[in-house]
Amino acid sequence: MRFLSTLALGAIVLPVVAQAADPHSYAQPQDVVVTHIDLALKIDFPQRQLDSIATLSLDWKNASAHDLVLDTENLAIGSIEAVDAAGHATALKYALATPAANMGAKLTIAAPKHPRAVRIAYRTAPNASGLQWLTAAQTADRKLPFLFSQSEATHARSWIPLQDSPAIRFTYRAHVTAPKDVRVVMSAPNDPKHALDGSFDFAQTHPIPSYLMAIAAGDIDARETGPRSAVYAEPSVVAKAAREFEDTEKMIATTEKLYGPYRWGRYDILVLPPSFPFGGMENPNMTFATPTIVVGDKSLVSVISHELAHSWSGNLVTNATWRDGWLNEGFTTYVQGRITEALYGQRQETEETLLAIRNLEKTIGKMPENAQRLAPQPRDMDADDELSDVAYDKGSWFLRALEVKFGREHFDTWLKGYFDHFAWHSITTEQMLAYLKPNLIDKYPGKMRWDEVKEWVYGAGIPKDAPIPDSPRFDAIDKERAAFLAGTLAADKLDARTWNTQEWMYFLDRLPDAPPLAPMQQLDAAWHLTGTPNAEIGMRWYVHAIAAGDLAVWPSAAEHMTRIGRLYLTLPVYKAFCATPEGFAYSQKVYARARAGYHPLTQMAVERLFARTRAAEAKG
Ligand SMILES: [Zn+2]
Numbered sequence: 062m063r064f065l066s067t068l069a070l071g072a073i074v075l076p077v078v079a080q081a082a083d084p085h086s087y088a089q090p091q092d093v094v095v096t097h098i099d100l101a102l103k104i105d106f107p108q109r110q111l112d113s114i115a116t117l118s119l120d121w122k123n124a125s126a127h128d129l130v131l132d133t134e135n136l137a138i139g140s141i142e143a144v145d146a147a148g149h150a151t152a153l154k155y156a157l158a159t160p161a162a163n164m165g166a167k168l169t170i171a172a173p174k175h176p177r178a179v180r181i182a183y184r185t186a187p188n189a190s191g192l193q194w195l196t197a198a199q200t201a202d203r204k205l206p207f208l209f210s211q212s213e214a215t216h217a218r219s220w221i222p223l224q225d226s227p228a229i230r231f232t233y234r235a236h237v238t239a240p241k242d243v244r245v246v247m248s249a250p251n252d253p254k255h256a257l258d259g260s261f262d263f264a265q266t267h268p269i270p271s272y273l274m275a276i277a278a279g280d281i282d283a284r285e286t287g288p289r290s291a292v293y294a295e296p297s298v299v300a301k302a303a304r305e306f307e308d309t310e311k312m313i314a315t316t317e318k319l320y321g322p323y324r325w326g327r328y329d330i331l332v333l334p335p336s337f338p339f340g341g342m343e344n345p346n347m348t349f350a351t352p353t354i355v356v357g358d359k360s361l362v363s364v365i366s367h368e369l370a371h372s373w374s375g376n377l378v379t380n381a382t383w384r385d386g387w388l389n390e391g392f393t394t395y396v397q398g399r400i401t402e403a404l405y406g407q408r409q410e411t412e413e414t415l416l417a418i419r420n421l422e423k424t425i426g427k428m429p430e431n432a433q434r435l436a437p438q439p440r441d442m443d444a445d446d447e448l449s450d451v452a453y454d455k456g457s458w459f460l461r462a463l464e465v466k467f468g469r470e471h472f473d474t475w476l477k478g479y480f481d482h483f484a485w486h487s488i489t490t491e492q493m494l495a496y497l498k499p500n501l502i503d504k505y506p507g508k509m510r511w512d513e514v515k516e517w518v519y520g521a522g523i524p525k526d527a528p529i530p531d532s533p534r535f536d537a538i539d540k541e542r543a544a545f546l547a548g549t550l551a552a553d554k555l556d557a558r559t560w561n562t563q564e565w566m567y568f569l570d571r572l573p574d575a576p577p578l579a580p581m582q583q584l585d586a587a588w589h590l591t592g593t594p595n596a597e598i599g600m601r602w603y604v605h606a607i608a609a610g611d612l613a614v615w616p617s618a619a620e621h622m623t624r625i626g627r628l629y630l631t632l633p634v635y636k637a638f639c640a641t642p643e644g645f646a647y648s649q650k651v652y653a654r655a656r657a658g659y660h661p662l663t664q665m666a667v668e669r670l671f672a673r674t675r676a677a678e679a680k681g
């Protein structure tokens with residue numbers, strides 16, 4: 062996932078489930094493991110629900126186990142049956158517990174005879190946290206309604222009853238029915254030539270963790286971009302998206318050269334409506350992506366490099382719990398950088414890395430000490446919070462440090478070996494370290510001490526000798542920004558005509574948190590930042606202009622917030638408004654209009670921010 066969550070989700074504290082290895086799941090994998098799921102799903106747009114039957118194949122591990130315990134959230138269970146080898150069904154007794162915050166409801170199925178499969182008939186809720194239902198009016202082409210899922214980290218349980226822990230892997234098949242003209246896609250091989258006849262079948266033959274279960278349906282067109290890749294999007298978006306992502310085959314081939322074969326078959330990209338709350342989601346065979354990266358100049362396609370990289374780090378070798386999330390996101394961010402370097406050059410890669418590094422340096426000290434660790438103590442963390450900038454950017458920084466110390470050749474050999482060694486497995490931080498020590502650290506003595514490794518993984522903050530890449534262009538921008546703020550360089554004399562997206566992002570990122578008003582107005586007059594179609598630049602511009610007190614940008618900021626539901630691009634603008642009572646009042650009006658178009662996760666994040674702002678105002 063490309064997420065950038067520092068600002069996104071507040072600290073919701075989870076009750077820790079003492080006996081389970083994964084504190085975010087009720088599953089008891091020491092007793093029984095789900096190995097395969099057969100799904101029959103009917104997509105009901107008017108009722109905003111999936112009418113479903115899930116048949117779970119079981120591998121019993123403990124002869125004295127009595128129950129199959131599953132994770133569910135907001136599901137209406139119709140019936141639960143044991144199914145024997147001949148297909149005969151017997152009703153089973155079950156208990157659905159009272160739901161707990163962020164955990165959902167524990168479903169305990171009495172199954173002392175250890176059936177080989179259990180069949181559950183159920184319906185999802187219209188407000189299921191892992192599904193978003195859009196009306197036709199909320200889509201780009203306004204013709205058909207749209208549905209998409211976002212299961213990571215713990216939302217698969219809101220549309221399938223299962224063991225919702227990344228340590229458990231299963232294959233799946235699905236038969237999905239939908240209204241005619243609707244195309245259904247899933248996190249499995251998809252056929253871009255499939256007829257829109259209301260009936261779709263899928264088979265994911267590789268074992269995947271639950272958070273990679275994904276489905277989308279709507280007015281979706283497909284355009285092939287290579288021998289094993291296509292872009293899926295609404296008809297009015299698909300041609301532009303296919304141009305933006307025309308390098309997909311080159312990306313796959315580049316990654317294969319570095320880290321071994323792409324093992325999944327096809328790699329397709331689905332461009333979602335603007336309410337998708339994240340940058341991208343690495344659903345196997347079918348990356349889900351925000352339309353905010355389709356800007357016309359490929360300057361933001363690193364989100365696609367990131368999601369493709371997950372086909373190795375994350376989907377092939379998976380974090381066993383969300384506390385080990387840096388194994389997914391840190392490794393992926395590192396691989397993303399290597400793809401960017403190979404395809405778009407060193408300058409692009411260095412600039413993207415420096416943007417992330419400088420942002421992390423600014424924010425990490427403000428986080429609780431435990432959250433500053435790559436592998437935090439497994440307590441007091443929401444599964445979504447464990448995927449913070451630390452997992453992404455400190456994680457990739459650590460791998461970059463290893464690359465610098467051991468040299469690219471040795472490090473690449475090690476990393477390729479790591480993907481081979483742990484392929485199709487879910488592993489912990491400690492399993493990764495046990496592979497790192499003999500195969501890299503001890504193999505080339507004198508390059509990096511083991512206590513340095515431990516400081517990176519278990520220490521707070523950033524180690525002092527963390528390598529920082531050089532960027533003469535960013536250095537020049539630092540000088541220009543300083544002269545501009547000092548009043549010795551006029552806004553229209555900035556050398557910005559040749560700045561790319563990342564260089565604008567860097568210039569804006571390092572403005573003072575609350576800059577003086579006059580220079581901001583001059584900047585806007587010279588470079589027309591208000592109303593920019595590039596949402597990365599827009600988010601940074603509005604945040605600073607609002608903080609400077611520039612009321613003239615408010616309507617365009619409101620338009621940005623209403624149009625874009627991606628958390629990372631919208632929430633900071635809300636946050637900037639919440640700094641003053643007038644801004645807070647205005648942002649609540651914007652939210653009232655925008656809310657219906659937002660994903661449940663975006664709604665939750667904005668409402669938490671408002672609650673915190675209200676509490677702070679009450680304290681005075
Ligand atoms: Zn990711």
